[in-house]
Amino acid sequence: MIKLTTPISPEEVKKLKVGDQVSISGVIYTARDAAHKRMVEAHSKGEKLPVDLKGQIIYYVGPCPAKPGKVVGAAGPTTSGRMDKYAPTTLDEFGLIGMIGKGQRSPEVVEAIKRNGAVYFVGVGGAGALLATKIKKVECMAYEDLGCEAIYRFEVEDLPVIVGIDSEGNNAYDIALKK
Amino acid sequence: MKEINVQDITKVVEELCIKACTTLGNDWWQVMDDAISKENSPLAKDILKMLEENAKLAADTGEAICQDTGVAVVFLELGQDVRLIGGDLYDAINEGVRNGYTNGYLRKSVVSDPLLRKNTGDNTPAIIHTEIVPGDNLKIIVAPKGTGSENMSTLKMLKPADGKEGIVNFVLESVKAAGPNPCPPIVVGVGIGGNLERAGYIAKKALLRPLGQKNPLPHVAELEEELIEAVNNIGLGPQGLGGRTTALDVHVEVAPCHIGALPVAVNINCHASRHAEAVL
Numbered sequence: 001m002i003k004l005t006t007p008i009s010p011e012e013v014k015k016l017k018v019g020d021q022v023s024i025s026g027v028i029y030t031a032r033d034a035a036h037k038r039m040v041e042a043h044s045k046g047e048k049l050p051v052d053l054k055g056q057i058i059y060y061v062g063p064c065p066a067k068p069g070k071v072v073g074a075a076g077p078t079t080s081g082r083m084d085k086y087a088p089t090t091l092d093e094f095g096l097i098g099m100i101g102k103g104q105r106s107p108e109v110v111e112a113i114k115r116n117g118a119v120y121f122v123g124v125g126g127a128g129a130l131l132a133t134k135i136k137k138v139e140c141m142a143y144e145d146l147g148c149e150a151i152y153r154f155e156v157e158d159l160p161v162i163v164g165i166d167s168e169g170n171n172a173y174d175i176a177l178k179k
Numbered sequence: 180m181k182e183i184n185v186q187d188i189t190k191v192v193e194e195l196c197i198k199a200c201t202t203l204g205n206d207w208w209q210v211m212d213d214a215i216s217k218e219n220s221p222l223a224k225d226i227l228k229m230l231e232e233n234a235k236l237a238a239d240t241g242e243a244i245c246q247d248t249g250v251a252v253v254f255l256e257l258g259q260d261v262r263l264i265g266g267d268l269y270d271a272i273n274e275g276v277r278n279g280y281t282n283g284y285l286r287k288s289v290v291s292d293p294l295l296r297k298n299t300g301d302n303t304p305a306i307i308h309t310e311i312v313p314g315d316n317l318k319i320i321v322a323p324k325g326t327g328s329e330n331m332s333t334l335k336m337l338k339p340a341d342g343k344e345g346i347v348n349f350v351l352e353s354v355k356a357a358g359p360n361p362c363p364p365i366v367v368g369v370g371i372g373g374n375l376e377r378a379g380y381i382a383k384k385a386l387l388r389p390l391g392q393k394n395p396l397p398h399v400a401e402l403e404e405e406l407i408e409a410v411n412n413i414g415l416g417p418q419g420l421g422g423r424t425t426a427l428d429v430h431v432e433v434a435p436c437h438i439g440a441l442p443v444a445v446n447i448n449c450h451a452s453r454h455a456e457a458v459l
Contacts, residue, residue: 062246062288064286073246073284074243074244074245074286076246078247079360081360102327102418125327125359125449126230126450128245129236146298148246173358173419
């Protein structure tokens with residue numbers, strides 16, 4: 001298990017290889033369908049983003065509401081493919097270095113990952129209750145009207161993920177099927 | 180004629196929403212234990228154990244198993260001798276869904292219009308299916324359905340000449356195309372026959388059957404055996420990261436159809452086979 005603390009450097013990303021099990025601590029940001037659409041639309045109009053994503057990691061998640069005394073409800077990864085339309089912009093233009101989600105990415109996203117020396121992590125989809133215990137602090141940063149689809153700042157401790165696509169474009173899903 | 184007050188239905192639906200999103204049945208635990216013992220890949224074994232740990236945590240704390248607490252799909256079997264009093268049945272069900280998703284701290288994932296996409300804020304409206312049956316009971320099943328798996332579901336109008344081979348190929352194509360997206364290990368509901376909408380409906384109903392239980396029709400049970408074997412030979416495995424356990428079960432339901440038709444619907448569910456029921 002490789003332990004990483006955010007923000008992660010391009011050198012650290014380069015060392016990550018497909019299939020590596022990684023434990024992430026530090027600050028990450030959430031965004032899914034609606035927040036991506038808004039950010040990319042705002043950017044195309046020349047507007048400033050509500051959060052500086054340079055060198056940051058986005059976690060594709062829409063958490064459940066927090067119960068009293070908790071910081072967040074269940075919070076596992078959602079299907080990344082729905083963000084494929086927007087992901088190259090987040091990497092090329094927002095300077096994002098990592099994404100956490102689940103499922104396959106499009107060839108365009110894989111190319112953008114390689115071009116930017118970024119990384120795609122996959123979490124265990126369906127383990128939302130367990131993954132929520134790794135989230136220690138939550139703050140809404142933007143688009144509060146989107147509810148669970150707003151952009152949140154998560155402080156995480158030892159969030160378990162696997163390198164799904166490394167900076168050279170090697171893909172864990174393709175490798176698994178070839179075996 | 181038995182009277183049922185719709186206010187009682189609201190209460191029951193609220194409880195079923197919370198129960199379904201936070202606990203899984205004994206059948207689930209049995210097939211998961213079985214899958215772990217049969218799995219050879221260490222990573223696959225670890226993922227399955229993590230899903231069991233997650234389910235235990237959810238049941239112990241009342242936290243949702245998965246953040247995608249879905250659209251509430253409600254199946255009603257309404258006895259024809261029941262008289263409903265106290266208000267509108269579907270309003271009462273939606274009130275139960277609203278209360279369940281609010282009081283249970285479950286995620287609200289419904290938009291009121293597919294093009295305008297504004298969240299309704301309370302997870303209503305539910306998708307309600309009603310069947311009128313003999314007797315004076317009302318059976319309510321709440322099956323929250325997440326979209327990671329629903330989005331991977333398929334329907335195809337095969338030709339009768341495609342036969343069983345065509346059906347098996349279509350199911351395998353669907354599972355392969357879904358890949359890691361529906362969070363394998365999946366549960367596969369297959370609806371064969373009927374027409375466009377009935378095939379989808381019975382595929383969804385197939386997901387309600389306890390895991391490990393075969394269709395009572397021998398030729399359908401045989402097809403289920405063939406499908407589970409073929410699906411688990413694909414090699415996708417838990418989360419699509421390789422292994423034997425691509426599916427926990429494959430359930431097939433059949434319905435009469437036109438002489439020229441062979442509709443097949445494949446409704447994919449994630450590992451969390453969520454449904455809870457009550458009889459009033």
